[in-house]
Ligand code: BES
Ligand code: MN
């Protein structure tokens with residue numbers, strides 16, 4: 433199996449209570465917003481505003497102050513108060529919402545690529561609103577994945593110093609970084625090519641995360657899967673030279689009582705989706721290395737729970753298989769028996785081998801219901817092309833069995849910059865799941881995202897359940913705010929925001 437070359441690392445983000453001019457900062461990024469006809473320059477501007485005629489610069493550059501606008505001002509000889517100063521970046525923060533700060537952070541990251549350090553007072557303009565989204569923006573817009581002869585095309589800035597923010601902000605900074613780095617990890621995992629990313633490779637990533645985050649972990653190999661009746665994961669994975677895996681990770685907060693809620697997160701981990709015998713056309717297959725984004729999101733979330741002091745017990749379940757074509761692959765018409773594989777287990781007729789996600793998730797959900805009995809069950813999956821048709825590439829599909837759960841997840845997503853739209857578990861389409869031979873047909877047809885959700889619902893044991901269909905948002909088409917082109921790892925921030933608020937609902 434080929435080995436990955438070394439990758440770029442995210443910028444270090446540190447706090448420094450001092451005025452950046454007084455410590456000889458070379459590159460300083462200052463926040464700018466427009467209020468009516470006049471400019472508001474944020475902290476750190478006063479010391480150089482007159483000397484450098486910052487208002488004149490904004491005027492002549494026809495600045496608007498809108499979030500993410502960057503005006504770069506070279507200062508070749510420094511200023512009397514800061515002789516080391518070489519460059520001032522005037523960064524728009526719009527009206528100062530969380531989204532604006534995230535956008536400003538992302539724009540700054542792009543403006544200081546290949547530099548070593550930038551000092552910025554942007555979050556100091558309004559730390560209670562701006563610190564977390566700014567850090568998320570500056571870190572995630574720095575992401576890249578490179579496999580080139582000459583190494584990465586560019587490097588993220590090595591160090592971002594949050595000036596005029598003292599040690600009282602350490603907890604907020606750490607929380608922001610934990611969320612940002614979970615997003616980074618989810619994006620990285622989804623971006624790794626499938627020549628490297630076998631099911632065992634992904635399971636090994638989970639072992640590494642568990643070791644560094646202090647989580648309990650168990651990994652099922654193909655023999656253990658067979659012994660314990662994971663017929664969905666085995667069926668989907670049986671055509672691949674790289675055998676399937678199932679991973680369980682467990683987190684418990686430092687203090688638990690009998691009332692501490694328990695959440696189970698189930699992720700679709702198809703390390704490559706060729707479609708199987710119902711093979712995908714070339715274009716549709718070209719991004720299918722990311723069909724494990726759900727599992728990558730769950731793993732990244734698990735790795736960040738301790739750092740965020742999440743007050744909820746969380747179990748992460750990764751359903752990992754590669755969906756390939758071969759002499760041993762599953763065929764249309766095959767019937768799979770899901771976990772636990774005994775007479776009580778539901779069966780699925782595989783009328784389409786490309787509807788594999790629900791087959792592996794069914795095992796994971798069924799395992800959660802029978803072995804964990806959580807208070808809330810949630811799955812996240814790049815499940816259907818249909819959700820992309822419905823919602824486009826900037827809104828994820830959300831299903832929930834309770835209004836409270838839908839509201840909590842939507843609110844968490846809105847806060848952290850991942851938008852969701854709730855779709856209905858419309859039981860009128862239930863009849864489409866009927867199979868001639870099994871408990872359900874795995875490819876019930878249109879409306880495709882809804883019938884997939886209804887298929888899954890049979891495995892949720894009537895528990896409060898949410899299903900995130902992230903096929904729509906799994907790939908970003910271009911650089912936009914904190915997103916970089918390619919796999920997004922969408923969902924990690926939503927789940928962490930929701931869990932850190934202690935709010936299963
Ligand atoms: N992994 C795909 C869904 C997908 C499509 C993800 C586009 C990201 C972008 C999934 O396994 C799939 O192939 N779903 C089929 C289901 C159908 C055969 C019932 C689909 O949506 O076409
Ligand atoms: Mn598929």
Ligand code: ZN
Nearest residue numbers: 702705723789
């Ligand atoms: Zn798939």
